[in-house]
Amino acid sequence: MNEISILMYLLSKKDIVDEMGSTKEEILDYLRISGRNRGYFFRNLLIELSNYIAPLGLEIQFNPLNNRWFLAYKSNMNEFISANPFQDKPRLAATLFCAIVLCLKNNGVVKIAELQKARRKKDIRNDIAELESLGYIERLKSSTDIRLTPLIGYQLNLEKLFMNLSIKLTS
Numbered sequence: 001m002n003e004i005s006i007l008m009y010l011l012s013k014k015d016i017v018d019e020m021g022s023t024k025e026e027i028l029d030y031l032r033i034s035g036r037n038r039g040y041f042f043r044n045l046l047i048e049l050s051n052y053i054a055p056l057g058l059e060i061q062f063n064p065l066n067n068r069w070f071l072a073y074k075s076n077m078n079e080f081i082s083a084n085p086f087q088d089k090p091r092l093a094a095t096l097f098c099a100i101v102l103c104l105k106n107n108g109v110v111k112i113a114e115l116q117k118a119r120r121k122k123d124i125r126n127d128i129a130e131l132e133s134l135g136y137i138e139r140l141k142s143s144t145d146i147r148l149t150p151l152i153g154y155q156l157n158l159e160k161l162f163m164n165l166s167i168k169l170t171s
Helices: 003-012 024-030 038-056 076-082 090-105 112-119 125-134 151-155 158-170
Strands: 058-063 068-073 109-111 137-139 145-148
Touching (some): 003 038, 024 038, 090 112, 109 112, 112 145, 125 137
Antiparallel strands (some): 109 145, 137 145
16 A cells, blocks of 8 residues: 555544544554654645645545544535534524533533523523534533534534634634
8 A cells, every 4th residue: 555545544534433534643653654753744744645635625634622634525515515504503503602612711621501601591401402412512421511522623624713703803
């Protein structure tokens, strides 16, 4: 196998339901790249592969929630459709967005009461149950806390989201 085949396999593998791709360390170990220039070789491999697969409509993305690199199909229509997976339920989108912001602020875990306060709603139990059934959040054992699942990082480009928000806030 050549490097492109190995990278394509590692970036497209799906071992667990909510986990795709591979970490930087897995890729470097599998390709047996060692030494102090590992990061440089890794970056070059991803850039070269990215340029190679771009005409196919594929791109390499990073999921910051579980530190995995993965392949994604992107087109203008796909971005338009996936912009709001809650077409007729804006309350779910609002609850999920508040959960993302609070989880990032609180090291990945947020209390349901704090989320409810941020949403300014009397009851968000139905929203939490729906988001949990969709696989976006999970309740912790205490059942008063929730955290995000890696699924969000695959379906939503968090870096682009926060960049767009910061641009809108500054303009």
